[in-house]
Amino acid sequence: MSDFETILLDRRGRVGVITLNRPKALNALNAQLMGEVVAAVEELEQDPEIGAILITGSERAFAAGADIKEMQPKTFADVYAEDLFTQWDRLSAARKPIVAAVAGYALGGGCELAMLCDFIIAADTAKFGQPEIKLGVIPGIGGSQRLTRAVGKAKAMDLCLTGRNMDAEEAERAGLVARIVPAADLLDEALKAATTIAEMSLPIAMMAKEAVNRSFETTLAEGVRFERRVFHSTFATADQKEGMAAFIEKRAPNFSHR
Numbered sequence: 001m002s003d004f005e006t007i008l009l010d011r012r013g014r015v016g017v018i019t020l021n022r023p024k025a026l027n028a029l030n031a032q033l034m035g036e037v038v039a040a041v042e043e044l045e046q047d048p049e050i051g052a053i054l055i056t057g058s059e060r061a062f063a064a065g066a067d068i069k070e071m072q073p074k075t076f077a078d079v080y081a082e083d084l085f086t087q088w089d090r091l092s093a094a095r096k097p098i099v100a101a102v103a104g105y106a107l108g109g110g111c112e113l114a115m116l117c118d119f120i121i122a123a124d125t126a127k128f129g130q131p132e133i134k135l136g137v138i139p140g141i142g143g144s145q146r147l148t149r150a151v152g153k154a155k156a157m158d159l160c161l162t163g164r165n166m167d168a169e170e171a172e173r174a175g176l177v178a179r180i181v182p183a184a185d186l187l188d189e190a191l192k193a194a195t196t197i198a199e200m201s202l203p204i205a206m207m208a209k210e211a212v213n214r215s216f217e218t219t220l221a222e223g224v225r226f227e228r229r230v231f232h233s234t235f236a237t238a239d240q241k242e243g244m245a246a247f248i249e250k251r252a253p254n255f256s257h258r
């Protein structure tokens with residue numbers, strides 16, 4: 001059972017869909033919404049019927065950032081004591097694939113939330129940016145690190161230092177966005193992608209995610225060694241037997257997620 005107020009959670013087949021739902025505040029990420037997104041992802045992680053997670057917002061905003069009104073009165077002692085935003089680290093511990101479907105503003109914490117997902121499908125209306133500098137702060141949910149890894153130093157510096165936004169086309173060219181679709185098709189296309197992933201073998205999809213993510217943490221040689229060992233371990237699964245048999249028998253695989 002889930003009882004959320006600032007998000008909607010629903011299950012579409014094997015996909016868990018989390019919709020940010022603070023429309024009046026352009027889905028600004030306050031403590032409640034942040035807690036609910038993390039709780040929903042952890043609930044879906046535990047659900048054996050779910051193979052992939054989709055996080056989305058509204059037509060106007062994926063999320064316009066961390067909630068400025070909530071942050072404004074806090075002191076250094078407050079944010080240090082509560083370790084503000086540390087909760088978001090629990091999203092990067094998720095092992096199931098997570099797709100972000102972004103329309104409208106994905107600014108500050110909104111862009112950072114999208115980057116915490118495994119890849120981003122953007123509507124042609126999407127706008128990405130790290131405007132924290134305009135508020136007298138810097139990104140605090142991984143933006144300076146994940147954006148730099150996604151788009152390189154030059155563009156990350158440009159965005160973090162000027163606070164300007166980039167549109168969907170620039171974000172795709174820069175490598176932040178996997179694909180752009182017309183705004184009207186965003187949810188359908190993102191759901192199609194998430195469903196495709198969810199129909200794969202879950203343990204193998206988790207291994208693929210872990211292997212790609214390892215490339216951010218290690219040297220090339222170590223990463224390739226890690227990949228090779230994980231690849232070898234896929235042969236211990238029923239789904240490797242089934243996937244290869246299905247190819248040879250010219251039929252669709254029937255994965256058991258084991």
Ligand SMILES: CC(C)=CC(=O)SCCNC(=O)CCNC(=O)[C@H](O)C(C)(C)COP(=O)(O)OP(=O)(O)OC[C@H]1O[C@@H](n2cnc3c(N)ncnc32)[C@H](O)[C@@H]1OP(=O)(O)O
Binds near residue numbers: 068131
């Ligand atoms: C500090 C860290 C680690 C991370 C951060 O994310 S800091 C925040 C970064 N984000 C921003 O600086 C963007 C702030 N928002 C805007 O600049 C604008 O709202 C906009 C360009 C996204 C949209 O402008 P528009 O004129 O179309 O809409 P507004 O009237 O400005 O907004 C509608 C409604 O939403 C409230 N809102 C928007 N963003 C936030 C936010 N990040 N935190 C709290 N509230 C937000 C806005 O105040 C307005 O509500 P009210 O009319 O009740 O004031």
